Amino acid sequence: MAHEYSHEKWVPFVAYGLSALVSSARFTAQQHYLSDILAGSAIGWFTGTYVYRTHEQHANHVRQGKPQVTPIIQPSTGTFGIALAFGK
Numbered sequence: 001m002a003h004e005y006s007h008e009k010w011v012p013f014v015a016y017g018l019s020a021l022v023s024s025a026r027f028t029a030q031q032h033y034l035s036d037i038l039a040g041s042a043i044g045w046f047t048g049t050y051v052y053r054t055h056e057q058h059a060n061h062v063r064q065g066k067p068q069v070t071p072i073i074q075p076s077t078g079t080f081g082i083a084l085a086f087g088k
Contacts (some may be wrong), residue, residue: 004052013023 002012023041026032032040070083 002048 002015005011019041023032023037027034027037068085070085072079072081072083073082
């Protein structure tokens with residue numbers, strides 16, 4: 001969420017702040033070790049970054065190759081169909 005909505009200044013602060021709050025509460029309640037919190041934070045950050053970058057690459061690829069659907073009708077031969085073309 002922090003990457004996706006980074007254009008809003010408050011979103012990364014809220015996302016990471018909430019994560020820190022939950023992590024500190026779990027540590028204080030002795031439900032997790034510090035190593036659990038650090039490992040979970042690293043896994044979450046790397047996974048989120050990977051998903052965001054993969055989504056952005058896919059979105060850019062789709063934007064560049066917009067599909068165009070064109071009907072094909074030829075009354076003289078009685079044929080009809082649909083043409084699908086990808087291009088910029």
